[in-house]
Amino acid sequence: MRRFSFHKGHGTQNDFIILDDSYGMHDMHPEFIKTMCDRRSGIGADGVIRVVRASSVREWTGEPSVWFMDYYNADGTTAEMCGNGLRVFARHLINEQLVDTGSFDVATRAGLKHVDVARHGLIRTDVGAATLVDEAVTVGLGEREWPAVKVDVGNPHAVVFVDDGELADLDLTRQPGWAPQDAYPNGVNVEFVHVDGPGKLSMRVHERGVGETKSCGTGVVAAAAAYRARTGFDSTIEVTVPGGELAVDFDGDDACLTGPAVIIGRGEFWL
């Protein structure tokens, strides 16, 4: 039997298993990830974050002394970025004294991201560019179909604006479809967004590699970028997700995401 120590944390109830692996010794096999993330027979989580030195990550060619957020979805696939995961990763580094200050860089598959401990224990992360792609895409769910805004936040997103009352009624146990198929050759995270008022959005999300989650940080950034492009709104955008509240600020096309990050405990997993 193998034993793994883990921590568990969440950011607006988007929950993650955290594995410390400084020197990159763990075999992050998809079956291992799926087993841990299973909510009945495993620990249960939307994803796994491995904490590894960037110098131990073969594909990382940047600054070697930083920590690398090695993120996996619950189905064992990798993703380029995870906005909520980045804050939880940062909280873990701070708690475990793996960083000296509350302001540092983290390596991700989508590049280097800066993290700051903000007021009231919140964490602010520079997510980087949220790029709107000028391509006509649609999203379908059952009989319904909507035009969507294609947004690249390092990972792929389709943002759909829905009418009053529609958001609560969506059945996101189903996988949304999209067209054209080749708009998202590697799958997509789909955000359904309602505009509650100026600068205030509500959102539900179906995450690639997971299903419906209580929150998606990069999805919140994608929704805010799509809203800003359509309205010209130029201040902080507050987004309510089923798991809590997040705030997005823009500096040009670059987005900052601010929100909570909590470590709930630690344990040992036997396999």
Ligand SMILES: N[C@@H](CCC[C@H](N)C(=O)O)C(=O)O
């Ligand atoms: N929950 C995340 C996004 C995780 C990755 C996503 N499912 C993907 O495959 O791109 C977030 O907070 O951004």
